[in-house]
Amino acid sequence: MKNSIKILLLVVGMQLCSCSDTDEKYMDLVAEEGEQFSGGETTFFNATEEAFGFSAPNLTFDEQGDFGIGNSFFRQSWVTAPASTTARDGLGPFFNAVSCSSCHFKDGRGRAPLFDGETAHGLLLRLSTTGTAANGSAFADPVYGGQMQDNAILGQTLKGRFNIVYQDINETLADGTIIVLRKPIYQFNSLGYGPLAADVKVSPRVANQMIGLGLLEAIDENTLLAFADANDANNDGISGRPNYVHDFASNTKKLGRFGWKANQPNVRQQVAAAFSGDIGITSSLFPNENCPPGVDCNSIPNGGSPEITDANLDRVALYSSTLAVPARRNYTDQNVLEGKKIFETINCTSCHIPKIVTGKTHAITALRNQTIRPYTDLLLHDMGAGLADNAPDYQASGNEWRTQPLWGIGLIFTVNGHTNLLHDGRARNITEAILWHGGEAEKSKNSFKQLTSADRNKLLDFINSL
Numbered sequence: 001m002k003n004s005i006k007i008l009l010l011v012v013g014m015q016l017c018s019c020s021d022t023d024e025k026y027m028d029l030v031a032e033e034g035e036q037f038s039g040g041e042t043t044f045f046n047a048t049e050e051a052f053g054f055s056a057p058n059l060t061f062d063e064q065g066d067f068g069i070g071n072s073f074f075r076q077s078w079v080t081a082p083a084s085t086t087a088r089d090g091l092g093p094f095f096n097a098v099s100c101s102s103c104h105f106k107d108g109r110g111r112a113p114l115f116d117g118e119t120a121h122g123l124l125l126r127l128s129t130t131g132t133a134a135n136g137s138a139f140a141d142p143v144y145g146g147q148m149q150d151n152a153i154l155g156q157t158l159k160g161r162f163n164i165v166y167q168d169i170n171e172t173l174a175d176g177t178i179i180v181l182r183k184p185i186y187q188f189n190s191l192g193y194g195p196l197a198a199d200v201k202v203s204p205r206v207a208n209q210m211i212g213l214g215l216l217e218a219i220d221e222n223t224l225l226a227f228a229d230a231n232d233a234n235n236d237g238i239s240g241r242p243n244y245v246h247d248f249a250s251n252t253k254k255l256g257r258f259g260w261k262a263n264q265p266n267v268r269q270q271v272a273a274a275f276s277g278d279i280g281i282t283s284s285l286f287p288n289e290n291c292p293p294g295v296d297c298n299s300i301p302n303g304g305s306p307e308i309t310d311a312n313l314d315r316v317a318l319y320s321s322t323l324a325v326p327a328r329r330n331y332t333d334q335n336v337l338e339g340k341k342i343f344e345t346i347n348c349t350s351c352h353i354p355k356i357v358t359g360k361t362h363a364i365t366a367l368r369n370q371t372i373r374p375y376t377d378l379l380l381h382d383m384g385a386g387l388a389d390n391a392p393d394y395q396a397s398g399n400e401w402r403t404q405p406l407w408g409i410g411l412i413f414t415v416n417g418h419t420n421l422l423h424d425g426r427a428r429n430i431t432e433a434i435l436w437h438g439g440e441a442e443k444s445k446n447s448f449k450q451l452t453s454a455d456r457n458k459l460l461d462f463i464n465s466l
Contacts (some may be wrong), residue, residue, distance in 0.1 A: 020328045023428040032200050038407045038466070039212055039325025040358070040370030051326045051411045052211050057365040062181035067122050070319025073109075073312055074100040079277055081303040086351040087312070090303020091281040093156045094149035094290050096124050100316070103207035108415040112184070112208035112425040116163040119151065123425060124208035124278065125162060125186065129197045129393050135246035136253065137263075141197050145290050146350040147324065156300070158190040159292065160402045166426075174450045179435055182426050183386075193292045201391035201398070204424035205260050207442055210417070211265050212374060214321030219378070221255050227353060228379040235426065238350040238440050240379030240403070240434070245394045248272075250284045257378050260423045261393040262402040268317040275316075276310060279392045283313050284305040321364060325372070325407050330465045339462025342455055346447035351403045351440070353377045353394055375406035375466060384438020387422070399439060410464035432464050433455070 042056035053066045065318035083089035089119040097103050103110045103122035110122015125148045128138035140146035144159055152158045166182040186202055233267040243256035247265045264270040276286035283306045289297040293436040330336050352375040360368050380400040390398035413419050419429045429432035437445040
């Protein structure tokens with residue numbers, strides 16, 4: 001009897017020691033002070049389907065008014081000219097969507113079409129050819145321009161349409177779990193103006209959620225450059241570098257911050273470029289219509305020159321700059337804290353920088369001196385051949401993409417009803433998105449593949465809390 005008791009105590013003691021050894025790496029994990037405030041003082045506490053649509057709570061009275069006007073121009077549809085609504089006419093003549101919110105539904109994230117011919121889904125195809133223009137940008141397709149607009153106003157021949165065929169690729173994790181990835185293949189059809197250029201490069205781009213853009217713009221350039229390590233001096237395999245792009249307002253070269261390849265220097269130009277390419281609305285920054293050779297744009301009714309005034313463009317830019325970042329959820333949960341530690345351990349934080357302080361000079365006072373948690377460095381990284389579009393964009397190569405901010409990622413399903421990720425929406429969830437990481441992120445991806453099922457779930461819990 002005594003021997004049995006001794007054996008039982010020995011077994012229990014071994015189990016207690018084993019548990020202690022296993023959990024030691026997760027001992028004393030606590031949330032950082034203020035960690036729930038992803039957007040600093042601009043953070044908004046709402047996790048409903050409207051989570052991406054609130055203004056930063058620290059705007060001035062006048063800014064709140066401009067936010068409301070910008071919101072109306074963002075959400076309401078543009079119509080063909082001439083029309084009684086003169087401030088909102090001039091759609092097209094070639095376009096992808098009739099409003100900003102067609103692609104950024106509820107200020108959220110677009111996706112690839114669910115079926116051939118579906119419109120207003122939020123995925124478009126950029127087109128470029130070999131060579132570099134005087135301002136450093138890539139040459140556009142000589143017939144179809146820099147973007148395939150798959151809609152046209154009445155009386156105009158459609159440029160064309162595209163459909164997507166997916167090829168399945170299996171990834172096997174260390175525990176034997178098989179994840180099926182989708183590789184998209186794009187096919188053009190019904191081209192209305194002849195063939196595309198023989199050397200055309202196609203870059204699919206999904207519309208992103210709109211939160212926190214002004215905060216990213218407010219980060220000092222020197223802060224971002226301090227994250228860069230173009231020659232991998234610290235030998236960690238990560239060599240992020242900035243993109244420098246053309247600023248049309250000043251006709252100078254500026255640090256790129258926005259777009260999937262960091263090809264826009266500021267929110268205002270990003271908004272103006274979207275009005276031009278996506279909706280066919282001219283502005284002082286982009287005054288020319290998108291017409292193929294042989295189509296006389298001057299003979300097509302328009303909404304004025306330009307079709308959106310600088311005052312209204314500025315209001316849409318302010319709206320886009322000051323959409324509040326949703327607060328973190330479940331950030332004190334043990335699983336989330338352990339997932340955060342795993343995120344750090346497998347070196348995801350080398351590119352997805354957790355915490356940054358914005359600068360002191362942004363035109364919008366509410367965005368200055370904010371401690372934010374965007375989980376990005378806004379730099380270009382080689383993501384490997386699997387994600388490559390082979391389309392250079394200013395100084396970005398065909399393999400490089402800007403680090404995607406992760407704030408709000410856990411609310412995309414709530415707002416937009418899907419969890420499709422990456423620049424073309426090929427990943428149907430976070431796990432698939434991680435498994436597409438290559439190049440500089442190959443080592444982190446392989447570390448993810450080695451995790452136990454329990455640790456993978458903790459990591460996912462953490463990312464979904466952002």
